[in-house]
Amino acid sequence: NAGVTQTPKFRVLKTGQSMTLLCAQDMNHEYMYWYRQDPGMGLRLIHYSVGEGTTAKGEVPDGYNVSRLKKQNFLLGLESAAPSQTSVYFCASHDAGSGANVLTFGAGSRLTVL
Amino acid sequence: EDQVTQSPEALRLQEGESSSLNCSYTVSGLRGLFWYRQDPGKGPEFLFTLYSAGEEKEKERLKATLTKKESFLHITAPKPEDSATYLCAVQGATNAGKSTFGDGTTLTVKP
Numbered sequence: 001n002a003g004v005t006q007t008p009k010f011r012v013l014k015t016g017q018s019m020t021l022l023c024a025q026d027m028n029h030e031y032m033y034w035y036r037q038d039p040g041m042g043l044r045l046i047h048y049s050v051g052e053g054t055t056a057k058g059e060v061p062d063g064y065n066v067s068r069l070k071k072q073n074f075l076l077g078l079e080s081a082a083p084s085q086t087s088v089y090f091c092a093s094h095d096a097g098s099g100a101n102v103l104t105f106g107a108g109s110r111l112t113v114l
Numbered sequence: 115e116d117q118v119t120q121s122p123e124a125l126r127l128q129e130g131e132s133s134s135l136n137c138s139y140t141v142s143g144l145r146g147l148f149w150y151r152q153d154p155g156k157g158p159e160f161l162f163t164l165y166s167a168g169e170e171k172e173k174e175r176l177k178a179t180l181t182k183k184e185s186f187l188h189i190t191a192p193k194p195e196d197s198a199t200y201l202c203a204v205q206g207a208t209n210a211g212k213s214t215f216g217d218g219t220t221l222t223v224k225p
Contacts, residue, residue: 004157031211040123042201042215043158058212090157100146100165100205103213105157 002026006091006106013081013113021076021109023091030096032074033058033103034066036087043090049074050096081113116141116206120216127192127223135187135200135219143207147185149178150201152218158201161187192223 004025013019023032030051035043045058049068063085065077074093078085089109094101119138127133139147146165150158162171164180171178175196177188187200199220203213 033212035215040217042118042120042217043203043213044215045212048212092157100148100163101211102148102160102163103150103158103203105159107157108155 004091004093004104004106006089006109008109009107010110011112013078013111015082015113017081018077018079019081019111020078021089021091021111023074023076023093023106025072025074025091025093025104027093027095027104028071029093029104030071031094031101032068033092034064034074034076035090035092036060037090037108038087046076046089078111081111083113085111086113087111116204116209116214118202118204118214118216120200120202120219122219123217124220125222127189127221129193129223129225130191132188132190132192134189135221137185137187137202137216138183139185139202139204140183141204141206141214142209145205145207145211147180148203148205148213149176149185149187150203152199152201161200189221192221194223194225197221197223 033048034046047066052071091106092103149161152158162178203215
């Protein structure tokens with residue numbers, strides 16, 4: 001049981017380049033999230049999805065796009081990378097439910113933009 | 115808007131020296147308060163969920179408690195392997211189930 005898998009684990013980009021981070025979960029979870037984590041700061045929500053074919057903006061969505069074409073995958077795209085997007089990105093998921101939902105996280109993707 | 119503030123930012127303890135981490139929160143209709151542990155270079159891992167004031171949960175050397183305004187993570191007789199960053203998060207009824215995280219407390223336990 002792999003849980004949440006993120007690829008790639010590390011990436012270096014030049015300013016203006018584009019890239020896509022892939023998140024895959026094998027738990028049949030409805031909800032998926034992309035967070036970024038900067039030194040000394042908590043997790044800030046970029047975008048999220050409440051089910052296949054849906055996406056919504058989080059706290060810091062500017063400069064990012066997402067897609068959820070398949071239930072198990074959630075893609076995070078950077079169309080024109082900027083140094084301010086240097087960060088560690090975490091994907092998380094949880095099942096649908098009316099109560100409090102525990103997040104399962106991936107191991108993170110460390111992105112450096114030069 | 116849901117808010118979470120954790121203190122202290124960093125805590126250094128000697129092995130066996132008990133202490134507490136604080137998580138103050140404001141949320142509209144608390145669905146749950148969560149504690150996660152994050153090791154360097156890894157994603158956060160779930161520790162506890164607390165749902166209502168007065169609730170307590172324990173796991174090994176950790177005990178989490180909850181009041182209407184804050185939560186404490188008590189660490190009793192810590193060991194070096196307890197060194198990690200501890201994150202607190204809340205889910206509110208008006209925020210569509212999304213989690214709001216604090217900045218975390220980085221705990222270092224020296225042998």
